[in-house]
Amino acid sequence: MTDITIGFIGAGNMASSIFGGLLAKGIDASQIWLNDIDAQRLTALAQEYKVNTSLNYEEIVPRCDVLVLAVKPQVMEQVCAAIAPFLTKPAPMVLSIAAGVTVASLQQWLGQVPVVRVMPNTPALVQAGASGMFASQEVSQTQRQQAETLMNSVGQSVWLEQEALMDAVTAVSGSGPAYFFLLMENMIDAAIKLGLDKDTATTLVLQTALGAAKLASQSDVGPGILRERVTSPGGTTQAALQTFAEGGFSELVHRALTSAKQRSEELG
Numbered sequence: 001m002t003d004i005t006i007g008f009i010g011a012g013n014m015a016s017s018i019f020g021g022l023l024a025k026g027i028d029a030s031q032i033w034l035n036d037i038d039a040q041r042l043t044a045l046a047q048e049y050k051v052n053t054s055l056n057y058e059e060i061v062p063r064c065d066v067l068v069l070a071v072k073p074q075v076m077e078q079v080c081a082a083i084a085p086f087l088t089k090p091a092p093m094v095l096s097i098a099a100g101v102t103v104a105s106l107q108q109w110l111g112q113v114p115v116v117r118v119m120p121n122t123p124a125l126v127q128a129g130a131s132g133m134f135a136s137q138e139v140s141q142t143q144r145q146q147a148e149t150l151m152n153s154v155g156q157s158v159w160l161e162q163e164a165l166m167d168a169v170t171a172v173s174g175s176g177p178a179y180f181f182l183l184m185e186n187m188i189d190a191a192i193k194l195g196l197d198k199d200t201a202t203t204l205v206l207q208t209a210l211g212a213a214k215l216a217s218q219s220d221v222g223p224g225i226l227r228e229r230v231t232s233p234g235g236t237t238q239a240a241l242q243t244f245a246e247g248g249f250s251e252l253v254h255r256a257l258t259s260a261k262q263r264s265e266e267l268g
């Protein structure tokens with residue numbers, strides 16, 4: 001990655017987290033080029049990160065080996081039409097993080113360039129993201145590794161062999177942070193009702209969520225076994241888990257993720 005140029009079209013939240021992650025991993029600021037429609041934003045980012053910026057697609061696109069499209073899905077077609085004339089051969093790998101925009105659409109707008117479609121999630125903003133990635137057949141092995149390096153700089157990534165699985169990824173990890181936030185919110189509310197003050201309840205719940213995620217990710221057994229290990233027969237955890245089961249918790253989670261997947265299919 002030390003000798004490639006990485007361009008970002010759209011320098012918003014997601015783009016900032018990705019190039020921030022790359023800089024933190026040792027990519028040189030001179031390798032990064034940013035484009036956005038907001039000139040003031042570009043000036044501020046250039047000052048803060050010492051990266052290259054330009055308001056003009058023609059100044060950025062031809063020099064890039066990897067071009068990250070980080071604009072909102074609704075402006076993607078317009079942006080692709082504007083950059084397509086500058087995709088000179090050999091074309092860069094185009095990596096799109098826009099939700100719901102298919103590889104077929106991107107290649108219709110850009111031509112048969114190598115495309116990687118990525119579904120990141122918001123914890124990428126704190127370098128703890130989870131991304132699902134799908135590559136078009138034009139993407140080489142080296143480019144796959146570059147895509148992995150890019151997304152692994154803000155967390156972990158997995159490859160999908162079928163693009164249709166992107167809807168499942170959207171339901172699981174794309175929308176997933178909100179499910180955990182909901183559980184945290186409800187646990188904080190319940191803790192306050194049990195007599196704890198708000199700050200105490202929030203500290204305990206957030207640290208417990210962080211600790212459980214860390215333990216599960218570092219353990220050589222799955223979350224089911226970890227749950228069993230902290231559930232003594234007749235104990236407090238079992239009392240709570242039994243109440244969850246009586247309320248149909250597992251079924252509810254299954255239905256919620258199915259709804260998210262169906263909605264992702266509809267939006268796509």
Ligand SMILES: NC(=O)c1ccc[n+]([C@@H]2O[C@H](COP(=O)([O-])OP(=O)(O)OC[C@H]3O[C@@H](n4cnc5c(N)ncnc54)[C@H](OP(=O)(O)O)[C@@H]3O)[C@@H](O)[C@H]2O)c1
Pocket residue numbers: 009010011012013014015035036037038041070071072073075079097098099119120121122174
């Ligand atoms: N945030 C997430 O959790 C998340 C998760 C999964 C996928 N994504 C995807 O990531 C993409 C970016 O999301 P984000 O949250 O980073 O959005 P964002 O903060 O709004 O960033 C998009 C940036 O692109 C700029 N822009 C708009 N039109 C442009 C154009 N024609 N040329 C160049 N730049 C242009 C926007 O400027 P203005 O603000 O002035 O319009 C903004 O600075 C979206 O497609 C979204 O679907 C985001």
